[in-house]
Amino acid sequence: MTKAIIKDLETFGSGSYLADDVTVLLDIVDKDAVADVPVSEKEVLIQSGQRHYSDMLTLEQAPSARHEQLYLQALADGKARTASDIANLAYTLHDIFHNTVNEKKPLILVSLVRAGLPVGVLLQRALTNSNSAYALPTKHYGISIIRDRGLDPVALQSILDNHPDSPIVFVDGWTGKGAIYQELAGSLEPFSDNNHPSFVNIFHQGKEVIPLLTLADPAGVAWLAASFDDWLIPSGLLNSTVSGLISRSLYTEPQSGLHRAIFYDNLDAIDHSLEFIEQIESARQQLTTTPKRLVTFTQPRYNTQSIIDGIATEYSIDNRNRIKPTIAEATRAILRRDPERILLATADHPDTTLLRHLCRDRDIEISVLGAKILPYQAITLIKKRTSRA
16 A cells, blocks of 8 residues: 655644754644534444544533633642653753764654643753753654554554654554553554665664653553653643544544644644643752652563553453543543443542543542552443334
8 A cells, every 4th residue: 555755844833842842753634624514413423333433523511610710730749750850851861862862863753643642842942051060962743643553654654654764663652551662562563674775764673672661551562661650641631622622533544644633723822732741841940859860661561451450340341442441531431432331440539630520520430449459550341232212
């Protein structure tokens, strides 16, 4: 299958981020060109196999005042930790790459849209600050990855063509079950032959090492992560309004071009994307602790696979896609999907306040399971739907 070719990457936008923050390699289409599919109908179409989730959208609505308030509280509570985690990740990247990259062949950060975008922008800011102890020449792109369909091959090849001598690190916000890691690994497999011209761009840490970086890695699959905790990452509580006003991506066949998305310009007045970056940046610059070199891994550990298997058995779930672990994924599933129940490790953990608020608003059942689901603090189970209720 012939792929479309994108030559000039500088013509692409940055969502609501600054132009120097990121180049988003998505085909931005008009909202009117995308069918607004109600959640209940979308669940039937997805679970019955009639349509893939990446072929349709439920257009995003503005968060409620209470939702906004809980996000701002999470930002206040998690700002210092996020800043410290970004500093440690940046320091580690500098330690690994400072002898091999330069202005002509910078380190390429490739954020996975959408959850990777805020983390990638924060890393880009930290690494390109000339006053930073871990300054490093970098270029940052955002590209689409879709479960079952993989990384956008047109976007990836365009980056490789434009930066033939640069190493690439993929950036995501967190891991849940490890499904996106598996999707990424599958998409990169064609490059794993030592004789492939782009082998060294991707497999710079070893032939079997997928260079995935995350802020949090409960699933135990990332090459580099700031922690393995399921904690209240502030950017995980909102959708487009903390991710450059960009929608979830929509699939496009490779011969037709890039994966698509819409730009939610109607939510501009409540966009937190840049404000989030500025607040974490300010906190990072005020850190007084010395950043630390984080551990890297050559293979995924799949730390939580037995937990997912146990949940699937206990609740008779044959499709693992109906299980959404981590606070961030559990929250997003409530906002975008049709949840059956929420599983919590503890009844009143402060990091699950928003989740519990959303459950009360929508009359969603909560089950407290204790340590059996740790390290996950929360898991959303999606209703089984094969017909409209």
